[in-house]
Amino acid sequence: MITSSFSLKKYFTFLLIAVFVFTDAQKKFTIVLDAGHGGTDHGANRRYDDLGMVREKDVTLAITLKLGRMLERNKDYKVIYTRKVDEFPSLTDRTTLANRSKADLFISIHVNASTKTSPYGTETFVQGPDQNKTNLEVAKAENDVIYLDDRDRETFASYDPKSPESLIALKMMQSKYLETSLLFGSYVEGNFVKKDNRFSRGVKQQNLHVLRLNAMPSVLIETGFVSNYEEAAYLASDKGQNEIAESIYDAIVNYKKTIERNGGVSNSPREKDKPAEVALKNDFRILLMSSPMKYASSDPALKGLNYIMPLKENGMYKYYYSTTNLASVRDNNLKTAKDAGFKNATSISFVPNQKLGTGYYTIELEASDKKLSTNSYILKTLKDVNRVKQNNMFYYTYGRFSSLEDAVKMQRQLEDKGVKNTVIQKMFK
Numbered sequence: 001m002i003t004s005s006f007s008l009k010k011y012f013t014f015l016l017i018a019v020f021v022f023t024d025a026q027k028k029f030t031i032v033l034d035a036g037h038g039g040t041d042h043g044a045n046r047r048y049d050d051l052g053m054v055r056e057k058d059v060t061l062a063i064t065l066k067l068g069r070m071l072e073r074n075k076d077y078k079v080i081y082t083r084k085v086d087e088f089p090s091l092t093d094r095t096t097l098a099n100r101s102k103a104d105l106f107i108s109i110h111v112n113a114s115t116k117t118s119p120y121g122t123e124t125f126v127q128g129p130d131q132n133k134t135n136l137e138v139a140k141a142e143n144d145v146i147y148l149d150d151r152d153r154e155t156f157a158s159y160d161p162k163s164p165e166s167l168i169a170l171k172m173m174q175s176k177y178l179e180t181s182l183l184f185g186s187y188v189e190g191n192f193v194k195k196d197n198r199f200s201r202g203v204k205q206q207n208l209h210v211l212r213l214n215a216m217p218s219v220l221i222e223t224g225f226v227s228n229y230e231e232a233a234y235l236a237s238d239k240g241q242n243e244i245a246e247s248i249y250d251a252i253v254n255y256k257k258t259i260e261r262n263g264g265v266s267n268s269p270r271e272k273d274k275p276a277e278v279a280l281k282n283d284f285r286i287l288l289m290s291s292p293m294k295y296a297s298s299d300p301a302l303k304g305l306n307y308i309m310p311l312k313e314n315g316m317y318k319y320y321y322s323t324t325n326l327a328s329v330r331d332n333n334l335k336t337a338k339d340a341g342f343k344n345a346t347s348i349s350f351v352p353n354q355k356l357g358t359g360y361y362t363i364e365l366e367a368s369d370k371k372l373s374t375n376s377y378i379l380k381t382l383k384d385v386n387r388v389k390q391n392n393m394f395y396y397t398y399g400r401f402s403s404l405e406d407a408v409k410m411q412r413q414l415e416d417k418g419v420k421n422t423v424i425q426k427m428f429k
Contacts, residue, residue: 028078029256031071032098034108035064035081036220039088044113044226054232056111057086059241063109063223066245071252098216105184105255106218107248111235113227120228122192123201125220126181178205180217180259187251188221195250196243198224221248282349284330285309285320288342292316294367296421303340309408312364312425320348353403356426361407362386363414364423366396381417397425 036056037043043056065084071077080101082094089097098106112123185203192198201222223244224231234240288302294310294317295301302308302319309320322333330347337345365378365385371394372379372387378396379385386397398414401407407424414422 029076029105030078030080030101030103031252032080032082032094032101032103032106033064033068033071034094034098034106035060035083036108036110037088038083038086041088044111046113046226046232048229048232051233051236054226054236056113056226059111059223059226059235060109061086063241063244063248066241067107067109067248070245070249076256077252098218103216105252106216108218108220109248110220110222112222112225114225115227117228120225120231121199121201122189122224123222124185124188124203125222126178126185126203126205127218177217180255181219183258184217184251184255185219187254188219188248191247191251192244195247279325280327280330281325283323283325283352284333284347284349285323286330286333286337286345287348288319288321288337288345290316290318294423295319303342305337305340310423311404312423314428317423321345323350325352350404353405355402359426359428361401361404362397362425362427363399363407363411364395364397364425365414365419366394368394370394372396378419381419382414 037060038057041057043060045053045055047053061083064081068079068081071079080097080103082089082097094108112119182203182205189200189203193200224235224240226232226235235244288305288308292315293301297306297308305321307322309323311318311320321337322329324330324333334345334347365382366372369392382398384398388395388397399407399410401410404424411422411424
């Protein structure tokens, strides 16, 4: 009996310890630290005679790692990094990582820049409606990185980061986290002023892609201007990076205390996790219109939409917008097309990597009522260009491809060579 009682006691002791450890682990405050840019994307940068090249991607990584080490010394925090080395995670990867981690706070660290040397100071952005034209320019500069990753091009295809209209029209998908994001941002900027004696440009609401899809309080911190010599020297120094990291760390501590006093991260309970969206078997493109006219990508007829693929069939040019295998993105793309003025737009299904049983795809390089000169860039750049005269027009085509994907891949290669405004053409035998 003594042995049995002792074993039972040990069992319950172990169980209580396990429950305590599990509960304690559950209480960890999870923070995703995002060092802006990285890899081939250097971000803002300036070269100075005495400082050398000061690059945003290096400064943001150094601050992030310093901040992460401070947090990791505190058992109350769990730290997740979007990158710890010089690499470029796509914006999709960054936000997906944060959401899957069910993080309590997302912090993206950046460095500002201006065409002038005089601007200086820090500023923190939260996801929200545009406030003024100056903020909009900051958003456009940060959003340009979506062109660097194919997955981002698909996910964010509904938005043109160079278009002020598109930025203003972005939906604030995390409105319920706006208040807590603003609270944390105010702590960050307050510390920069009080602790580091720096000039704060304030906490601002802005539409930034790296924040838009985050289901948690999120901020983007511009730690200073690399275009200003004094700030560049500060940002590149261990002293400056440590002070910035310490100010953000203290802001996190104060923020955590405040929300715990108020009963949680959000005033409303977190929504139950929705099941991950299952990819559809087929790809979907949005057919905008069919026309006997060939339009350049910059033509006003295309209403400023990006990621448009013209496909020529039976003498007609069909203009398809974006591509995705997710129903939610497809529906969003269709809405964007209709909002842009293509009221008859419709989604068209494409079987991925489908080989044509009869016929093939080719790439129309040029359609003109005059022959191309032998010195033309197209003919000097490419060999085996095919020329056909039809109805007093000269059509120049290149290559034969059994699938649409192969034709698209070659089209991108031609664009890299400087051969622009080509059209994929479906040929029937």
